[in-house]
Amino acid sequence: MALPAQTQFFPLHPLLEPYVSVLVLTELKVTETGGYIDIFPVGYGVLSFIMDDTLPSFLDIDKSLPKFSLTGQLTRYYRHYFTPGNYRFFSAILKPYGAYRLLDTRQDAIVDNFIAIQDIIADGVAEFCDHMQTLSDQPEAGMRLLEQWLLHRLEVPVKQVKLNEIIAACRIIDAADGVKPIKEICTETGISKSSLERHFLEKIGLTPKMYSRIIRFNKVYQTLKFGTYNNWQDVVYKFNFYDQAHFINDFKSFFNYTPSEIHKSRLNSEGVLGSAG
Structure with missing residues (x-):
């Protein structure tokens, strides 16, 4: 059973705004039958701290999330499975x-994949986790502690070779809904294609082409879910997809549903919007 989630958003420190999109507390109440949450490629990673002792797992790879972890970029759909119980996540939704x-x-x-933060950073993580655990009933204090930890990380020097150019490239791709040619991105950022690809892999985790595909597919998904259109095929062509069979296969690998299924689910919940496709 798909699980409904309750979310609470917290204000973000201005110094974190270039690198973090939002801080959010997510709460799930899972009945005795268990349940799942579907996750799909969105173009960014998520830093999460799980307040509870029972840890969710990736159903299809049989691996539990660490208590304090980074989920990296995704290139396909996954499912988080939850056994019965209550779950609370403190999360920082990161910029790419x-x-x-x-x-x-x-x-x-x-x-x-995902990785335990202690496997990346040794100093102070165990103490941070212990402190977080004492704040299980104080969500605002817990989120402030996570924010302070992130602010401390900003003080740690990082090699920033071409980082500004990669940030600019991401913004160009986002603004163009993922349809701008890589050659034009190179021209606008002033770096070569090979340099763009090398630094994208290091700093984003994906090639510029894959990142663009994820942004474009998410735009299609959002339009199918919430936009105005007559039939879903029109949406596909709007975003420059011309091989419909190939598009449908890729779309399902990203979201676990076909465009027609997304469209029909919206018809069932909102009434007739146009052709069911």
Whole structure:
């Protein structure tokens, strides 16, 4: 059973805004039948601290999340499975380059995977986790502690070769909904294709082409879920997908549903929007 989640958002310190999108507390109450949450590629990583002793697992790789972890970039759909119980996550939703800057680790090493923060950073992590655990009933204090830990990470020197150019490239791709040619991105950022790809892998975890695909597919997904259109095929062509069969296969690998299924689920919940496709 898919699980509904309750979320509480917290204000973000201005110094973290270049690297973190939002701080959020997520709470799940799982009944005796268990349940799951589907996750899919979104173009960024997530830093999470799990307050409870029972840890969720990736159903299809049979591996539990560490208590304090970084989930890297995803290139396909996954499912988090939860056994019965209550779960609370303190999370920092990162910018695409945020994990590299804050954790000083290559991002291509953890694509489609997650890693315990203690495997990246040795000093002070155990003490931080112990302190967080004492704040299980104080969500605001827990989030402030996580924020202070992130601010401390900003003080740690990181190699920033071409980081500004990669940040600029991400913003260009985002603004163009993932359809701008790589050659034009190189021209606008002033770096070669080989340099762009090398630094993208290190700092984002993906090639510029894959990152662009994820942004473009997410834009299609958001349009199908919330946008205005007559039929889902029009949305596909709007974002420059011309091989429909190939697009449907890739879309399902990202989201576990076909575009038609997304469209029909919206029809069922909101009434007729157009052709069911």
